[in-house]
Amino acid sequence: MQNTKTQDTLVGLFVVIGIAAICFMAFKISNLSSFSKQNVYTITARFENSGGLKIKSPVSIAGVRIGRVSKISVDKDSYESIVEMYINSQYKLPDDTTASIFTAGLLGEQYVSLEPGGSEEVINPNGVIDITQSAIVLEEMIGQFLFKDPVDN
Amino acid sequence: MIYFIQKIGNRTISFFSKFGRSAIFLIQMLIACVAVIFRPKLLLTQLYSVGVLSFMIITISGLFVGMVLALQGYYILSDFGADETLGLMVASSLVRELGPVVSALLFAGRAGSALTAEIGLMKATEQLSGMEMMAIDPIDRIIAPRFLAGFISMPLLAALFSSIGVIGGQLVGVVILGVDEGSYWSQMQSNLDFYDDIVNGIIKSIVFGFAISWIALFEGYDTLPTSEGVSRATTRTVVNSAFVILGLDFILTALMFGDI
Known part of the structure; x- marks a missing residue:
């Protein structure tokens, strides 16, 4: 020993x-x-179609990640997708911010991209983003492209 | 024919009685763990022989496992032009699966077998009965400190294995194969979650540490007091631990990461 x-x-x-x-x-x-629960606030956005968005998908402004998706559910009446996200509380967003769902690369993961507007008012915690743009579903686009009315051309 | 049925019956009864003995042993051991708090010296000695002496095998295997993962992962990922995700691949496979499982298998081979052989030999040379004659409970004095030591060392060793593995992967991926260092770390950080990945990996290793120490100590305590009995018990420790680790790993993975 x-x-x-x-x-x-x-x-x-x-x-x-x-x-x-x-x-x-x-x-x-x-x-x-980077994201402890204390210094985030929640905002909600309604999308017609949230595509392949998942919980924890990134939320970014100008390509910089500022938060993540916390919950995705369906509205019982309007059948819209309700996406809740945590935003780092050091970032204040104007209330005319638009939210869109984009895909990183052709086959990459989907993320929420926020586009701030010019308003002076900011979105409060638990606020709602009104102007949204749905996810682009690749199959729909291919379908439109293939079955487009030839007369239009 | 009758002989055959008798044999099946005999096997069944001995299996269940062994199971029952091991459960009683576990309860006694857990109660005895309280007594160890008053004798930290005993725990310290066991932490040395169970934990510190397993340090080398864990770090060296962790380094090589991480390096091999990076090498293999790079060839497949670079086909898809996705070699920046190398860090994510190495880290998530290490933290979720390989870290806890491989270090538990190594730990069972390195420390579990030693525990069984030690206790088995104590029983064969009647040291345990000698202690009982002196009114010292061998479970308090011998078993409980070893159990606690195994239970404490396992998560630390698994964390070490994963961390060293990630550094080994960085060594091969970034230094030799030329993956960008920033994306190696940032892909890993942005996609691994502390609670979902790291904590679940640690929980796994705690469960494995519990199971290995229990099996190793029980096999030693329950061994036939002969040299052959000790050798069989040691073999059984390693084999049963491996089964239990892999089986539990599937169950835990299904509970933690799957939607089953």
Whole structure:
């Protein structure tokens, strides 16, 4: 058996390195630091069709990620898709912001892109974005292209 | 014919009685864990032999597993021009599956077998009965510190395995194969979630640590007190741990990540 002091030191070192590894996973591998629940607020947007949008899909302005989708549900009356998203609270959005669903690349994941307008008023927490543009469904576009009325051309 | 049926009956009864003994053993062990708090010295010694001595095998295997993942992943991903997602691929497979499972398998081979052999030999040389004669409960004194040590070390070792693996993947992917370093880390960070991925991986490794320590200690405690009995118990520890780890991994994955 080794000297007890060396053993103590090695065990202490082992535990410290283990905990450091967990912290490394938390902050370097995942994104614990960037979106904690405290400094976000929720806004809602209604889309005719939210396409392949998923929970945790990115929400971005000018290509910069400022939040993520938190909940997607269907309106019982109008059958619209209701998309709730968390926005980092350091970003204030004007109330005439438009929301559109785009696809990153041809086959990439879908994301919500916000286009701020020129209004002075900002959207409050739990506010609603009124102007939206639905996801582009590739099959529909191909269908339109293929079966377009030849007389139009 | 009768002999055959008798044999089946015998097997069934011995299986269930062993299962029952192991459950009673688990309860005794968990109660005894409270007593360990008053003897941190015992726990420390066991943490050294179970955790610190497994440190090398875990870090070196983690490094190589991460490097191989990056190498294999790169060839497939670069066909699709998606080699920036290499970091995501390496990290998510390590954090979710390979980290907890491979480190648990290594841990069962490295530490579990040693625990079984140690306790089995203590039983074979009647050290355990000797302690009972002196009114010292061997479960308090011998079993519980080892169980706690296994339970504590396993998540730490699995976290270490995953972290080292990601760094190994970065070494191969970024330094040798020339994937962009920024996208290696940013793809990983933006797509892995702390609660869904990291915490679930840690929960997995905690469950595995619990199962391995339980199996290893019970097999040692329940062994036939002969040299052959000890050798069989050691083999059973490694084989059963491997089964239990892989089986539990499927169940946990289905519960955590699947929609089953």
